[in-house]
Amino acid sequence: MNPKIKSCCFPLCPPRGGRGLALLLALVLLAACGGRKEEDDSLRIGVALYTQDDTFISAMAQSLERLAQEAENETGQKINLFISDGLSSQTTQMDQVDRFLARQCDVLCVNLVDRTAAAVIIDKAEAEGVPLIFFNRQPVAEDIQRWDQIYYVGASAQESGLLQGQLVLEAWQEDREALDRNGDGILQYAMLEGEPGHQDALLRTEYSIKALTDGGVEVEKLASDTANWNRAQASARTAQWLEELGGEIEVIFANNDDMALGAIDALTEGQRERQEWPLIVGVDATSPAMEAVESGQLYGTVHNDGWGQAKAMLELALALWNGEDPTQTVDLEEDHYVWLPYRMVTRENLEQFRQQAPQSRGLAG
Numbered sequence: 001m002n003p004k005i006k007s008c009c010f011p012l013c014p015p016r017g018g019r020g021l022a023l024l025l026a027l028v029l030l031a032a033c034g035g036r037k038e039e040d041d042s043l044r045i046g047v048a049l050y051t052q053d054d055t056f057i058s059a060m061a062q063s064l065e066r067l068a069q070e071a072e073n074e075t076g077q078k079i080n081l082f083i084s085d086g087l088s089s090q091t092t093q094m095d096q097v098d099r100f101l102a103r104q105c106d107v108l109c110v111n112l113v114d115r116t117a118a119a120v121i122i123d124k125a126e127a128e129g130v131p132l133i134f135f136n137r138q139p140v141a142e143d144i145q146r147w148d149q150i151y152y153v154g155a156s157a158q159e160s161g162l163l164q165g166q167l168v169l170e171a172w173q174e175d176r177e178a179l180d181r182n183g184d185g186i187l188q189y190a191m192l193e194g195e196p197g198h199q200d201a202l203l204r205t206e207y208s209i210k211a212l213t214d215g216g217v218e219v220e221k222l223a224s225d226t227a228n229w230n231r232a233q234a235s236a237r238t239a240q241w242l243e244e245l246g247g248e249i250e251v252i253f254a255n256n257d258d259m260a261l262g263a264i265d266a267l268t269e270g271q272r273e274r275q276e277w278p279l280i281v282g283v284d285a286t287s288p289a290m291e292a293v294e295s296g297q298l299y300g301t302v303h304n305d306g307w308g309q310a311k312a313m314l315e316l317a318l319a320l321w322n323g324e325d326p327t328q329t330v331d332l333e334e335d336h337y338v339w340l341p342y343r344m345v346t347r348e349n350l351e352q353f354r355q356q357a358p359q360s361r362g363l364a365g
Contacts, residue, residue, distance in 0.1 A: 042078035043107070043321045045314075046100030048093050050113040050137065052085040054229055055258050056284045056306055057111060057136065063310040071314060090114040097121055101128050107317040109133045115199065118143040122150060131320045133313050138199055144336050151326070153312045153338045157203035160283050160302045160342045164204065165211025167281050167300040167344055168251055172217055179279060181250055187217055190241055190278075191224035192234050192254040192263060201226075204255045204283060222249055227259045234262025235269075242270055249278045257282035257289035257301055264297045285345050285353060293350055300346040303353055308340045
């Protein structure tokens with residue numbers, strides 16, 4: 001069977017500097033793909049992303065498309081995906097949600113630009129009777145409880161921070177002299193944080209260090225700054241720290257892999273010898289980060305199961321569309337939450353994660 005899925009991705013990779021045109025194309029494409037719902041018995045899923053510039057989010061969108069195609073082939077259920085890029089603007093994303101509802105999408109999946117905007121989106125979806133699945137960016141608990149047709153699919157940011165700290169703790173315990181380069185018994189670190197006020201950034205920052213201090217390691221923060229999950233911003237921040245602090249930084253924590261790769265860019269461009277590099281850790285286990293782990297530039301990362309999250313979202317959407325009890329399809333906690341586990345990734349277990357990379361695994365895989 002040839003896949004019938006209609007995936008209107010507008011745009012998956014918008015040209016740099018063309019944001020206004022990209023938004024216009026997004027709205028035009030959604031109108032073209034949507035239309036009034038025909039009697040075709042198809043499942044329409046509107047997927048609102050905070051930005052496609054985020055490597056992890058972009059990969060999740062691609063996983064969702066692939067899983068939807070596989071589900072069509074397996075079940076014969078026609079699935080139309082409408083994927084929008086919010087361009088990091090909550091106003092833009094709100095317009096896209098309105099259009100999804102106007103075009104009679106059956107389920108909405110929303111990766112919030114601003115988690116404080118959840119209540120407005122919930123009210124819109126509830127008024128139209130359209131189930132709502134938030135993912136990756138968690139609304140506050142009070143918002144999730146506003147309606148029984150609201151779900152959240154994601155992973156615990158606290159857990160990711162603890163595991164990131166555990167990576168560094170194990171490195172310290174394994175070869176303390178190599179990490180404690182000045183021999184003072186204190187771990188000097190710098191922190192590349194995600195966007196200000198974001199729950200994942202706050203919790204990863206706090207718990208990565210907590211894992212070390214709970215493990216008996218004395219730490220000293222030399223520098224920290226926000227880089228908004230962005231590789232280029234992280235590179236600029238790191239270059240500034242290297243100029244100011246030289247080789248004093250022993251570890252660089254990055255709240256996500258894109259920022260960890262930005263730190264690597266700065267070290268590479270600064271032509272520092274590899275033995276002079278601080279130990280660097282990230283979160284997400286994106287493909288570029290896995291390559292950096294293999295090369296030894298990135299000490300380790302924390303696997304964020306984007307494929308698993310996309311799979312849970314699609315299974316939820318199908319269950320809701322078919323009038324089934326979602327608890328028979330996914331593991332729901334507190335009636336609303338689907339949690340995926342994080343796992344540590346180093347060179348030692350890298351191949352294990354490569355073997356688990358998205359293949360043709362289907363919904364039951």
